[in-house]
Amino acid sequence: MRKPRKKVYFGAGYNTVYFGSGRKEFHPKHPMPTFETYLREAAQGTLAQIPHPEFDEGVIANFMAGRFLKQGNLPGFLPMAVPGLKGKPCVRVEGACGSGGLGLAAAVKSILADMADSVFVAGFEVQNTLKAVYVADVLAGAGYFNGDRKNGHAYFFPGAFSDRAGAYGERYGKDVMRQGMAKWYEQSILNARKNPKAQEYHNTVRDLYQLGMTPPDGRKFVPHLNLYDCSKVSDGASSLVVASEEGLRRMGLDKSRMVELAGFQGSEGDITEKPADPTVLENTGRAANGALEMAGIGKKDVGVLELHDCFSITGLLALESIGFAKAGGGPGFVLEGRVGAEGELPTNPSGGLGGFGHPVGGTGVRQMVDLLEQLTGKAPNQVKSAKDHGMMVSMGGNDKTVTALVVKRTA
Amino acid sequence: MMEGAKGAEWSERMRAVAVLGAGGKMGSGIAWVALKAMAESDAKENGVPGSGRYDLVLIDANPESFRRLRGYLRTQLVKVAEKGIGDLRAWAKDRADLIENGEIIDAYVDGAMSMVRCEGDVTGAKGAKVVFEAVFEDLALKKELYSRLKALCAEDTFFLTNTSSIPISLLDQSAGLGGRILGFHFYNPPAVQKLVEMISGRQTRPELTALGRDLGKAFGKITVPAHDVAGFIGNGHFIRELLFAFGRFREMRAGAGATAGLKGPEALVTLNKATQDYLIRPMGLFQLLDYVGLDVFQMILKVMREHLDAKAADGVVFVDPTLDALLAAGVRGGQLGSGEQKDGLFKYERNRIAGVLDIDAITDGADGADGAEGGQGTKGAGIRYVSLGDDRFRAILDDTGAGTLGAFPVGHAPWSNLAKDPARKEKLAAYLAKLAESDAAGAVLARRFLARSRAIGATLVATGVADTHEDVSKVLMNGFFHLYGPADWTH
Numbered sequence: 001m002r003k004p005r006k007k008v009y010f011g012a013g014y015n016t017v018y019f020g021s022g023r024k025e026f027h028p029k030h031p032m033p034t035f036e037t038y039l040r041e042a043a044q045g046t047l048a049q050i051p052h053p054e055f056d057e058g059v060i061a062n063f064m065a066g067r068f069l070k071q072g073n074l075p076g077f078l079p080m081a082v083p084g085l086k087g088k089p090c091v092r093v094e095g096a097c098g099s100g101g102l103g104l105a106a107a108v109k110s111i112l113a114d115m116a117d118s119v120f121v122a123g124f125e126v127q128n129t130l131k132a133v134y135v136a137d138v139l140a141g142a143g144y145f146n147g148d149r150k151n152g153h154a155y156f157f158p159g160a161f162s163d164r165a166g167a168y169g170e171r172y173g174k175d176v177m178r179q180g181m182a183k184w185y186e187q188s189i190l191n192a193r194k195n196p197k198a199q200e201y202h203n204t205v206r207d208l209y210q211l212g213m214t215p216p217d218g219r220k221f222v223p224h225l226n227l228y229d230c231s232k233v234s235d236g237a238s239s240l241v242v243a244s245e246e247g248l249r250r251m252g253l254d255k256s257r258m259v260e261l262a263g264f265q266g267s268e269g270d271i272t273e274k275p276a277d278p279t280v281l282e283n284t285g286r287a288a289n290g291a292l293e294m295a296g297i298g299k300k301d302v303g304v305l306e307l308h309d310c311f312s313i314t315g316l317l318a319l320e321s322i323g324f325a326k327a328g329g330g331p332g333f334v335l336e337g338r339v340g341a342e343g344e345l346p347t348n349p350s351g352g353l354g355g356f357g358h359p360v361g362g363t364g365v366r367q368m369v370d371l372l373e374q375l376t377g378k379a380p381n382q383v384k385s386a387k388d389h390g391m392m393v394s395m396g397g398n399d400k401t402v403t404a405l406v407v408k409r410t411a
Numbered sequence: 412m413m414e415g416a417k418g419a420e421w422s423e424r425m426r427a428v429a430v431l432g433a434g435g436k437m438g439s440g441i442a443w444v445a446l447k448a449m450a451e452s453d454a455k456e457n458g459v460p461g462s463g464r465y466d467l468v469l470i471d472a473n474p475e476s477f478r479r480l481r482g483y484l485r486t487q488l489v490k491v492a493e494k495g496i497g498d499l500r501a502w503a504k505d506r507a508d509l510i511e512n513g514e515i516i517d518a519y520v521d522g523a524m525s526m527v528r529c530e531g532d533v534t535g536a537k538g539a540k541v542v543f544e545a546v547f548e549d550l551a552l553k554k555e556l557y558s559r560l561k562a563l564c565a566e567d568t569f570f571l572t573n574t575s576s577i578p579i580s581l582l583d584q585s586a587g588l589g590g591r592i593l594g595f596h597f598y599n600p601p602a603v604q605k606l607v608e609m610i611s612g613r614q615t616r617p618e619l620t621a622l623g624r625d626l627g628k629a630f631g632k633i634t635v636p637a638h639d640v641a642g643f644i645g646n647g648h649f650i651r652e653l654l655f656a657f658g659r660f661r662e663m664r665a666g667a668g669a670t671a672g673l674k675g676p677e678a679l680v681t682l683n684k685a686t687q688d689y690l691i692r693p694m695g696l697f698q699l700l701d702y703v704g705l706d707v708f709q710m711i712l713k714v715m716r717e718h719l720d721a722k723a724a725d726g727v728v729f730v731d732p733t734l735d736a737l738l739a740a741g742v743r744g745g746q747l748g749s750g751e752q753k754d755g756l757f758k759y760e761r762n763r764i765a766g767v768l769d770i771d772a773i774t775d776g777a778d779g780a781d782g783a784e785g786g787q788g789t790k791g792a793g794i795r796y797v798s799l800g801d802d803r804f805r806a807i808l809d810d811t812g813a814g815t816l817g818a819f820p821v822g823h824a825p826w827s828n829l830a831k832d833p834a835r836k837e838k839l840a841a842y843l844a845k846l847a848e849s850d851a852a853g854a855v856l857a858r859r860f861l862a863r864s865r866a867i868g869a870t871l872v873a874t875g876v877a878d879t880h881e882d883v884s885k886v887l888m889n890g891f892f893h894l895y896g897p898a899d900w901t902h
Binding site for chain 2: 131133134136137140145149150151153154219220
């Protein structure tokens with residue numbers, strides 16, 4: 001496995017509030033911030049941390065602005081948010097919910113190719129323009145439309161991951177799976193309550209585990225997931241800078257406030273194929289292990305993990321597919337508290353997709369912002385790991401477009 | 412003619428439906444309930460509605476109402492289509508051109524709306540197999556309408572009237588319908604209320620009664636059989652209970668009883684609060700009167716007076732002097748087309764009580780005796796409201812136990828809480844037992860209403876209006892959202 005041929009850093013991360021139902025200020029019938037507002041806020045949050053904000057390139061990650069906002073040609077919004085990008089090359093990347101991870105990888109590659117020393121990266125999605133039943137239509141575009149949409153569930157992706165949960169429960173036991181999912185939900189919300197920008201920050205439910213144990217109702221929703229197993233409809237943006245050492249010097253950035261890239265790996269699946277084994281996230285496993293290998297570290301060296309848990313079952317499957325837990329051991333791993341903020345593998349201290357929110361094109365960038373904050377000791381819900389590495393896994397569709405990145409402390 | 416399974420019978424008949432008075436409050440709700448069932452049948456048979464095999468004619472003398480009516484139906488269709496998207500997808504599974512939720516919902520709504528035809532004249536009902544009639548509660552109007560319908564419609568057309576009080580047999584005979592009419596009394600609003608009172612006249616054909624039951628099921632309603640005595644069960648109870656409330660009002664103002672010597676506005680607020688909070692009902696009796704409308708109430712009273720005097724075994728006289736005076740002064744209540752509550756005995760802000768009528772300026776009940784109000788007591792002054800925030804109501808509205816109505820009995824909880832509580836039955840039984848022992852003025856007052864309600868229930872059963880006490884309870888619990896029936900008061 002190749003090593004990065006030069007040092008690449010991530011810094012100046014910023015997340016807007018991830019907005020949607022659950023936030024006190026959210027009301028479906030009231031006017032909401034526009035996507036321009038989110039982009040501008042994120043960019044200003046990043047720029048404010050950079051003494052000399054000079055970028056060579058811009059990358060914008062987004063999934064479906066064309067449908068949610070009827071807006072294409074998104075690179076044109078980078079110079080709007082970051083005036084210094086006027087006249088510079090900008091690109092939009094799209095890989096469904098894995099767009100953010102792809103955006104980070106695109107920036108990293110520009111640096112590694114010596115084509116740029118500083119790249120501004122933003123990711124966003126604004127979804128509350130539509131009701132959930134129509135949001136489901138738009139998000140279904142992350143699957144194979146011609147092949148699977150017609151016979152898929154009304155709520156297409158909950159349907160797809162419900163099928164995975166059904167197969168998992170069948171093989172490893174429904175009860176323990178449900179308990180693991182309920183625990184995952186509880187942990188996501190408890191973590192989110194410590195993050196003022198999280199969608200579930202205002203959540204006050206007393207018995208979260210009990211809520212997570214709600215039996216799924218296939219007549220009202222999908223057969224093997226309840227509503228608490230699902231991330232919600234969210235709006236928001238995140239941004240950061242990716243830079244070489246030269247780039248840091250030029251921008252006047254202090255390395256101690258950065259994290260350094262240790263390894264990264266993408267893995268793509270054939271979107272027209274059904275998963276060979278529904279209990280395994282094949283591409284998630286391959287990407288994460290590739291990134292660890294490039295970083296030259298083992299799983300035990302990961303001090304903080306940001307997983308793509310669009311559904312609670314996805315979180316459990318990812319833990320197993322990467323190899324943190326053995327096959328069938330995910331629920332037990334979670335129930336034993338090993339992925340809690342105090343556990344051996346603190347996972348999604350941000351709240352993850354279920355707790356922090358999931359504006360799909362923004363999530364991958366948000367995960368890196370959170371790793372950055374955790375490893376530089378600035379996270380609102382700071383974990384106390386002595387380990388130097390953090391990993392994020394960004395996943396698009398039903399485990400089709402996956403990017404994993406491993407970063408480490410610089411100080 | 413009446414071959415095949417019951418289900419087949421109603422779905423066959425539901426292919427050609429007319430609603431008379433469809434522009435009104437009840438009519439538009441009935442139009443929606445029918446359209447919903449028809450669209451669903453069409454979708455089950457043909458993937459999406461709009462096959463051309465179903466026809467819903469909406470008739471109203473006021474064509475101005477059609478635009479609002481169509482808008483209402485479309486809004487309702489979108490709501491149920493979005494909510495029922497899982498079913499819609501299953502029904503449309505063979506439609507290769509309909510893939511996304513949005514496409515399927517649009518096709519469903521457009522297809523269903525294509526069934527709807529609006530007509531300004533009753534001739535539009537020609538060809539209907541089932542006619543729902545919901546015109547104004549006026550006997551002469553209905554008689555004339557049914558005579559025209561008889562001449563117009565096929566001999567096997569069935570008529571379902573939404574009358575809430577006019578005897579079915581009377582309509583049947585006057586138009587010579589030969590038993591092709593059934594009372595099918597929805598509660599307001601029909602889209603939401605689960606209850607349908609089903610009234611057979613003396614000659615109503617058994618197959619029509621059976622059809623009514625099947626329709627009720629198809630509409631997702633609870634049907635309760637009531638007998639053909641003016642007012643039936645729901646109004647038989649409600650009208651008597653409200654007459655009782657007016658009696659207590661006058662008594663209170665005149666200076667007899669435990670909470671005596673009150674001014675009119677205080678008496679209205681006191682009685683309304685006692686009948687809401689101490690009886691744990693969704694609204695107090697005078698607010699309910701505003702909801703129904705004083706004019707509608709008067710119309711029902713008139714019908715009951717004309718058809719019941721001989722049969723009202725409990726000796727109730729169906730006339731009320733205070734009501735007459737209020738109507739003469741122009742106090743109406745009722746709702747706007749938007750569903751917003753109009754001012755009546757109370758003034759409303761966003762459908763919540765904000766003030767109370769200065770009723771003493773309209774009628775002061777001159778000599779104060781029950782039944783003696785009216786002409787000589789009417790002052791004829793304008794309609795004025797006093798804010799409920801006024802100091803004079805503070806002691807009445809006090810919920811801390813220090814007010815004039817006293818503390819709530821142990822186990823009290825607001826209606827909205829108990830309505831959702833799975834253990835409400837036991838909790839209510841315990842509450843009523845405490846209510847029976849309480850000395851609080853509110854509890855004493857509530858007990859009089861409970862005793863009256865129980866007596867009314869007994870009258871309805873004894874005179875054959877209702878088959879059983881359970882049926883009375885079913886009507887009050889499903890049509891009026893009471894949490895317990897009259898017979899549950901045993902103290």
